[in-house]
Amino acid sequence: MTSEAILQQPEADPFETFRAGFPALREQTYLSICEKMILHDAVRRGVELFLDRLAMATADRDGHEQMVTGARAKFARLMNVAPATIAAVRNVSDGINTVAWAMPMAEGDNVVVSADAEHPNNLYPWLRLGRRGNEARMVAPRPDGSLDIDAMIAAIDARTRIVSCASVTFAPGHRSDIARLGEACRARDVFLLVDGVQSAGILAHDLSAEPIDGLATSTSKGLLGLYGFGFLYVSPKWIERLEPAYLSRPAVKMLTDDHSTMGGHDYELQPDSRRFEVGSYNLAGAYAADAALDLLLDLGIAAIEERVLPLAGALTEGGAAHGLTPAVPSKGPSQSHVVTFGALDAGGHGFSSDPMIAPLSAYLREAKVAHTIRRGQLRFALHAYNNADDIDRTLDCIAAAMKSL
Numbered sequence: 001m002t003s004e005a006i007l008q009q010p011e012a013d014p015f016e017t018f019r020a021g022f023p024a025l026r027e028q029t030y031l032s033i034c035e036k037m038i039l040h041d042a043v044r045r046g047v048e049l050f051l052d053r054l055a056m057a058t059a060d061r062d063g064h065e066q067m068v069t070g071a072r073a074k075f076a077r078l079m080n081v082a083p084a085t086i087a088a089v090r091n092v093s094d095g096i097n098t099v100a101w102a103m104p105m106a107e108g109d110n111v112v113v114s115a116d117a118e119h120p121n122n123l124y125p126w127l128r129l130g131r132r133g134n135e136a137r138m139v140a141p142r143p144d145g146s147l148d149i150d151a152m153i154a155a156i157d158a159r160t161r162i163v164s165c166a167s168v169t170f171a172p173g174h175r176s177d178i179a180r181l182g183e184a185c186r187a188r189d190v191f192l193l194v195d196g197v198q199s200a201g202i203l204a205h206d207l208s209a210e211p212i213d214g215l216a217t218s219t220s221k222g223l224l225g226l227y228g229f230g231f232l233y234v235s236p237k238w239i240e241r242l243e244p245a246y247l248s249r250p251a252v253k254m255l256t257d258d259h260s261t262m263g264g265h266d267y268e269l270q271p272d273s274r275r276f277e278v279g280s281y282n283l284a285g286a287y288a289a290d291a292a293l294d295l296l297l298d299l300g301i302a303a304i305e306e307r308v309l310p311l312a313g314a315l316t317e318g319g320a321a322h323g324l325t326p327a328v329p330s331k332g333p334s335q336s337h338v339v340t341f342g343a344l345d346a347g348g349h350g351f352s353s354d355p356m357i358a359p360l361s362a363y364l365r366e367a368k369v370a371h372t373i374r375r376g377q378l379r380f381a382l383h384a385y386n387n388a389d390d391i392d393r394t395l396d397c398i399a400a401a402m403k404s405l
């Protein structure tokens with residue numbers, strides 16, 4: 001090819017190049033990132049590098065842990081904060097429980113959380129604090145399933161230490177008004193902890209600007225990594241106010257860098273978020289996260305959100321045009337990448353009593369359109385690899401299924 005011809009070549013669309021790296025997408029229309037990630041070839045290569053190094057004994061512990069350092073730094077970049085604010089944890093539950101037991105709380109202090117809107121992993125940790133004499137103050141969501149921010153703010157009192165909420169609920173999938181809730185928390189010196197697993201990697205966060213004090217996520221959804229690895233962000237003004245319940249080497253300031261050397265029995269906690277890390281890392285998870293974060297950073301989180309939300313809006317509106325009832329608006333501040341249809345709580349995890357939802361789900365499954373039923377609603381969720389063809393194909397399936405119902 002001449003250099004002129006090369007210059008005239010249209011530039012490859014980075015989103016289509018990204019899409020081509022997912023083998024699963026050659027077999028199915030994948031609209032279920034809110035349930036679990038799919039593996040990109042580059043992430044598989046990241047894990048294979050780890051396995052090769054294990055097999056050939058070509059990396060020592062420091063060599064492997066550089067990948068943890070890299071993954072922390074890249075997640076920090078995605079969230080626009082300093083790497084020192086990020087701890088490597090196992091999952092959302094680990095991050096939430098870490099904050100729950102690190103927060104200095106006296107008997108009678110309370111935590112405010114939205115009862116039915118949250119995933120159980122953002123409820124049980126707070127119920128468990130009952131053991132310490134703390135109250136989990138459960139606030140009902142609005143009838144549409146979104147967080148009732150006014151009621152949550154009204155539930156905060158002088159004994160509230162933490163407010164915990166999802167950035168995007170797992171179902172129906174509203175994006176929460178974190179800014180308003182966070183401002184109210186800031187004004188009262190209350191820690192706002194966000195379960196960010198549904199938004200991380202798909203919707204833009206700027207944790208330097210948002211009034212969020214802590215954010216917990218796993219890498220098993222939009223961050224496109226593995227299960228059992230995740231991140232906990234704690235804002236600089238809170239890190240040294242929190243004292244982790246569990247303690248092991250990574251959390252302690254060492255006199256030397258030697259892993260097995262005690263820093264002395266009079267230990268000092270790390271001044272950064274490493275104080276929340278416990279023991280050895282899930283290294284396979286760190287290698288995967290490091291590779292996946294490169295992909296997401298290359299695309300740019302603002303560009304990912306800009307791609308995903310209009311596609312989600314088109315699916316919402318298209319579904320409505322075929323007679324389905326959307327549960328989340330197709331645009332506006334509460335819209336997210338999660339698209340749900342049907343009555344809330346007309347069923348549960350994987351089943352629905354809505355006469356339309358179960359057969360529609362069976363039809364979509366047959367047509368290889370990956371989705372889930374949660375809280376009785378038909379649920380889809382999009383990521384940067386989805387395109388307009390996915391939406392058209394899904395809407396064609398919905399139209400055909402509705403005709404046959």
Ligand SMILES: Cc1ncc(COP(=O)(O)O)c(C=O)c1O
Nearest residue numbers: 091092093119121166170197218
């Ligand atoms: C909002 C939300 N939080 C938490 C989880 C899972 O928590 P963990 O990472 O602790 O398994 C999910 C999984 O579906 C979720 O949707």
